[in-house]
Amino acid sequence: MYGHTTIDKAEKYSIFLTGPCSFTKEGEENKCCGTSDSLCHRDFDFQYPRETKDFESIFFPDDFFTHCFRALCCKGPPPARPEYDLVCIGLTGSGKTSLLSKLCSESPDSVVSTTGFSIKAVPFQNAILNVKELGGADNIRKYWSRYYQGSQGVIFVLDSASSEDDLEIARNELHSALQHPQLCTLPFLILANHQDKPAARSVQEVKKYFELEPLARGKRWILQPCSLDDMEALKDSFSQLISLLEEKDHEAVRM
Numbered sequence: 001m002y003g004h005t006t007i008d009k010a011e012k013y014s015i016f017l018t019g020p021c022s023f024t025k026e027g028e029e030n031k032c033c034g035t036s037d038s039l040c041h042r043d044f045d046f047q048y049p050r051e052t053k054d055f056e057s058i059f060f061p062d063d064f065f066t067h068c069f070r071a072l073c074c075k076g077p078p079p080a081r082p083e084y085d086l087v088c089i090g091l092t093g094s095g096k097t098s099l100l101s102k103l104c105s106e107s108p109d110s111v112v113s114t115t116g117f118s119i120k121a122v123p124f125q126n127a128i129l130n131v132k133e134l135g136g137a138d139n140i141r142k143y144w145s146r147y148y149q150g151s152q153g154v155i156f157v158l159d160s161a162s163s164e165d166d167l168e169i170a171r172n173e174l175h176s177a178l179q180h181p182q183l184c185t186l187p188f189l190i191l192a193n194h195q196d197k198p199a200a201r202s203v204q205e206v207k208k209y210f211e212l213e214p215l216a217r218g219k220r221w222i223l224q225p226c227s228l229d230d231m232e233a234l235k236d237s238f239s240q241l242i243s244l245l246e247e248k249d250h251e252a253v254r255m
Helices: 064-073 096-103 164-178 203-209 231-254
Strands: 002-007 011-018 022-025 028-031 039-046 056-061 083-089 117-123 128-134 153-159 188-193 221-225
Touching (some): 096 117
Parallel strands (some): 188 221
């Protein structure tokens, strides 16, 4: 059974639906993109011969507009994104604050080096990361362990273009964090920052110098190059970290 609508001129119809949708006219089927979550938009053009004054008809199923209404108005709220509490450590000048601020779309003019600690909620499509960033000055690093409790993952940022002395200090701090009782079982994201600088060491050089293969064997860790100039690579690194966090969550549920 079909409803009946008439028109006496060429018209263009725009139909907006959420969820898979299709529109059928006599002898022809037009299907939209079929995505399930995004707003779908499809234009339908109907051209009618003008040789006669007879009206042409467009036929709609009786429940067509009911389906449209339900798709638009009766869809439940999206599921809540999981939240993870992370600690972010690294020496002063490694670029922790700048990277996190860029991920939060904050103005670079407002970036100030962290002297104590700060907390940022960094949003991603499938998770929200509550990142506790700790200052990296000499007189602050000895207190890092006081802020480890409750962490579900670790971000360690190092300056890949730093001096040998600073790189050695960063190496010792990373080793200490990887072996700390409150962090040793957590996923680690290690970012070799400032890859855009001429003196930057490659990921392979950092991995060898920091002795990550023997030290972090059996642990969940990712070593990635990064810079403020390549945000896509930085976001991809965090996506990999989120995958590790999800895996750990699933393992906890199975236990």
